[in-house]
Amino acid sequence: xxxxxxxxxxxxxxxxxxxxxxxxxxxxxxxxxxxxxxxxxxxxxxxxxxxxxxxxxxxxxxxxxxxxxxxxxxxxxxxxxxxxxxxxxxxxxxxxxxxxxxxxxxxxxxxxxxxxxxxxxxxxxxxxxxxxxxxxxxxxxxxxxxxxxxxxxxxxxxxxxxxxxxxxxxxxxxxxxxxxxxxxxxxxxxxxxxxxxxxxxxxxxxxxxxxxxxxxxxxxxxxxxxxxxxxxxxxxxxxxxxxxxxxxxxxxxxxxxxxxxxxxxxxxxxxxxxxxxxxxxxxxxxxxxxxxxxxxxxxxxxxxxxxxxxxxxxxxxxxxxxxxxxxxxxxxxxxxxxxxxxxxxxxxxxxxxxxxxxxxxxxxxxxxxxxxxxxxxxxxxxxxxxxxxxxxxxxxxxxxxxxxxxxxxxxxxxxxxxxxxxxxxxxxxxxxxxxxxxxxxxxxxxxxxxxxxxxxxxxxxxxxxxxxxxxxxxxx
Ligand code: NAD
Numbered sequence: 001x002x003x004x005x006x007x008x009x010x011x012x013x014x015x016x017x018x019x020x021x022x023x024x025x026x027x028x029x030x031x032x033x034x035x036x037x038x039x040x041x042x043x044x045x046x047x048x049x050x051x052x053x054x055x056x057x058x059x060x061x062x063x064x065x066x067x068x069x070x071x072x073x074x075x076x077x078x079x080x081x082x083x084x085x086x087x088x089x090x091x092x093x094x095x096x097x098x099x100x101x102x103x104x105x106x107x108x109x110x111x112x113x114x115x116x117x118x119x120x121x122x123x124x125x126x127x128x129x130x131x132x133x134x135x136x137x138x139x140x141x142x143x144x145x146x147x148x149x150x151x152x153x154x155x156x157x158x159x160x161x162x163x164x165x166x167x168x169x170x171x172x173x174x175x176x177x178x179x180x181x182x183x184x185x186x187x188x189x190x191x192x193x194x195x196x197x198x199x200x201x202x203x204x205x206x207x208x209x210x211x212x213x214x215x216x217x218x219x220x221x222x223x224x225x226x227x228x229x230x231x232x233x234x235x236x237x238x239x240x241x242x243x244x245x246x247x248x249x250x251x252x253x254x255x256x257x258x259x260x261x262x263x264x265x266x267x268x269x270x271x272x273x274x275x276x277x278x279x280x281x282x283x284x285x286x287x288x289x290x291x292x293x294x295x296x297x298x299x300x301x302x303x304x305x306x307x308x309x310x311x312x313x314x315x316x317x318x319x320x321x322x323x324x325x326x327x328x329x330x331x332x333x334x335x336x337x338x339x340x341x342x343x344x345x346x347x348x349x350x351x352x353x354x355x356x357x358x359x360x361x362x363x364x365x366x367x368x369x370x371x372x373x374x375x376x377x378x379x380x381x382x383x384x385x386x387x388x389x390x391x392x393x394x395x396x397x398x399x400x401x402x403x404x405x406x407x408x409x410x411x412x413x414x415x416x417x418x419x420x421x422x423x424x425x426x427x428x429x430x431x432x433x434x435x436x437x438x439x440x441x442x443x444x445x446x447x448x449x450x451x452x453x454x455x456x457x458x459x460x461x462x463x464x465x466x467x468x469x470x471x472x473x474x475x476x
Contacts, residue, residue, distance in 0.1 A: 002083075003090050006036045006180045008043060008204060009187040011050035012197025015043070020205075022177055027093035027324040028314040028359040034091075036180050038205030041213065047201040048219045051143040051170040054198025059140045059168045063118045066166050070114035072193035074107035080185070081107075084154065087181035089315035092153055093323040093360070094278050096315055103182075105442075106158040112442035113462065117166035120463060131476040138467040140168035141245060142221030145214050147207070147235070148183065149227045150176035150326050151281045151382075156226045156249075157183045159446075159457040161190075161200060167466035169222070172201045174210050178327060207231075215239055222465060225249070226283075229380075229406075229451045247455030247465040249447060251380045252283045252408030255401035257423055258299055259394070260292040262413035262435075268299065271411070272306040272386075274437045276322045276364050280384040281330065283452075284409035284431070284439055287381060288370075289388045290397045296390040300368045303386060304349040310364040312355060324360040325383060334362050334383045340375040341367050341387075351384070378404065394419055398426040408448035409439055430456075 006024065007014040019037035026033045039047075077084070085100035092099070122137040144164045148157040157175055164171040175183035187202045203210060214220055215238045222245040225235050232250040239246045258267055271286050278285075291299045313320035325331055331354055338352045351365030368388040370377050376387045391397040401410065410429040414420050424432045430448040431439050440446055445459035455465045 003033045003087060004181055004184055006034055006184055006204065008037055008039060009184075009191070009200065009202040010043065010047045011201070012191065014187075014191075019043075024091055024178070024180065026090050026359075027326050028316070030328070030358055030360070036177055036204045039203040039210060043203060044210065044213050047172045047203055048143070048214070048217055050198035051172050051201050052219045054196060055140070055143050055170040058170055058196060058199050061168060063120070066117050066168065067114040069190070069193055069195055070110045070117075070162060070166060073189050074110040074114070076189045076193060077103055077107040077110065080189070084182065084185045086316075087185065088153060088179070089323070091181050092150060092179045093326050094315050095320045095323050096318070098277060099315065102152055102154050106154050108442040109155070109158050109458070110162045112458070113162035113166035116460060116463065120167070120467065127473075129475075132473060134471070134473045137470050137472065138463075139470055141466050141468050142169060143219050144169050144171040144222040144224060144466065145220045146171055146173045146224045147211065147227065148173060148175045150179040151278060151283075153179040153182035154186065157186055159462075160224045161186060163457065163462045163466050165190075165195070165199060167463050169466050170199045170201075172203060172214065172220075174203050174205070174207070177204060177207070180204060211235055212238070215244060216242055220244060222246070224455075224465065229453075232453055245465060247447075247457065248453030249283070249455070249457060250408075250451065250453040251382070251406060252285075252287075252448065252452050253380045253404050253406040254284055254287050254409040254411060254429075255427070256286045256289045256410075257391075257394075257397050257401060257412040257414070258289065258291045258295070259412070259414035259416065259419050260295045261415045261419070262295075263415065264295060264299060264302065266435075267413035268302045268306055270437050272303055272310075275386055276307070276310050276384050279322050279325050279362070281326060281382055283382075285382075286409075286411050287385075287387065288377065288401070289386055290391045290400060291388060293390040293392055296388070300349060300366070300388050303388070304366045307364045307366050307386065308350050312361055312364065314359070322364060322384060325362055326360070328360055330383055331360050331362055334365070334381070334385065337376050337379070337381050337383075337385060338365065338367070341370060344371065344374050346370045346374060346376075372403070380406070394422055398423065402426075402428040405451040406448070407450035408452035409433065411437070
């Protein structure tokens with residue numbers, strides 16, 4: 001089956017020592033495919049000590065050296081994308097081609113940071129006196145702590161690790177216990193390309209214990225988390241109590257606005273293909289589809305027909321377009337949402353149930369005629385369900401789209417310049433994608449507002465969370 005062993009990585013060493021362990025399950029079969037060691041307090045102390053020691057020299061390293069290491073990593077990731085992709089399919093469930101694609105895209109993230117770290121510029125501020133020089137420099141923030149999730153186990157981890165390493169920080173990462181293989185691959189590759197010991201440390205185990213212990217440590221200067229809004233709020237509260245910088249990439253509930261002047265076929269094709277990627281377990285997944293009333297029935301019909309063509313199966317089967325959900329708890333969450341919508345009068349156009357078998361398979365689902373009293377319209381489904389609601393005017397739909405506390409991704413399809421302008425300005429979201437799906441590129445900022453968090457990953461904004469600003473004024 002070729003699933004890797006899961007060690008910790010501390011101070012440049014892979015630690016395979018006996019620890020309490022947890023089973024790793026394949027969501028396509030619910031069979032155990034490996035075990036993961038749980039860090040003890042002394043493992044965490046060692047990781048802190050090694051990250052602090054490494055930071056003392058890494059902060060002064062040449063950007064050329066950092067750039068070189070990140071480029072070599074990217075090259076290796078591309079070369080190994082098939083093998084790592086297979087591991088990701090085994091523990092996360094997504095189709096193999098999606099998993100391989102995730103690894104290749106991550107090579108781009110590493111390269112982007114490799115390029116940008118050579119441009120971490122300061123500035124000179126004109127002084128009021130000729131004998132005074134005023135400059136601003138940007139310095140690495142220190143030892144960072146990152147928690148990456150299970151939906152894009154490689155992508156979410158490499159964004160944090162690349163930004164930290166490129167900025168001159170050291171980092172301790174805890175990936176998701178459900179999908180550890182991708183983070184292990186990342187540590188292995190950085191080790192091979194010569195990242196100095198201690199710059200990257202990887203630990204596993206109990207999330208509450210690890211986050212409580214590490215966030216409180218005076219060694220940690222920054223916390224980066226991708227995951228649910230409730231956990232993000234808990235970690236941000238703890239981090240602020242100890243005055244730690246945060247980047248929080250949390251839940252979303254992306255609105256999609258389809259106006260009656262849109263190219264409907266193009267919109268349906270782009271949206272349905274994107275919706276069922278990673279079985280909808282994506283924080284920027286298109287979710288609440290608001291469709292202008294005179295094209296509503298046409299759109300419901302076309303989306304349903306297109307959704308019925310999605311082939312669900314084991315991610316290792318090349319015919320599968322959607323794999324299992326990553327955990328059995330996601331199945332319960334989907335069933336609860338569907339049941340609530342049904343009871344309150346929504347129409348299940350297709351899907352809405354589990355697919356029999358050993359794995360966590362759920363049918364690609366379309367629900368129409370939803371109302372704001374239904375769970376779907378309020379709680380992030382984080383799964384393969386499209387919900388449709390009609391709207392009258394663009395002003396009405398903006399109020400609805402902005403009704404929820406989330407503000408991550410949003411989408412709109414219209415051929416009117418006026419609508420496009422009004423919608424892109426009116427949506428309360430960190431990202432707006434109009435007439436195509438164009439988010440999450442290495443060179444563009446990715447992040448949310450409101451309950452979806454703060455801070456950006458990607459784009460030149462990526463470094464903001466990893467650098468301190470220092471003002472220096474000197475008199476001759
Ligand atoms: P959850 O709220 O239990 O956990 C969310 C994530 O936080 C997981 O990756 C988990 O490992 C981590 N986590 C939990 N407690 C933690 C702690 N004390 N310290 C550090 N990390 C901790 O939810 P779940 O069942 O794993 O996932 C479902 C929900 O999570 C979804 O509804 C979605 O909103 C959210 N989610 C979002 C993203 C994203 O990309 N923004 C990714 C994964 C999950």
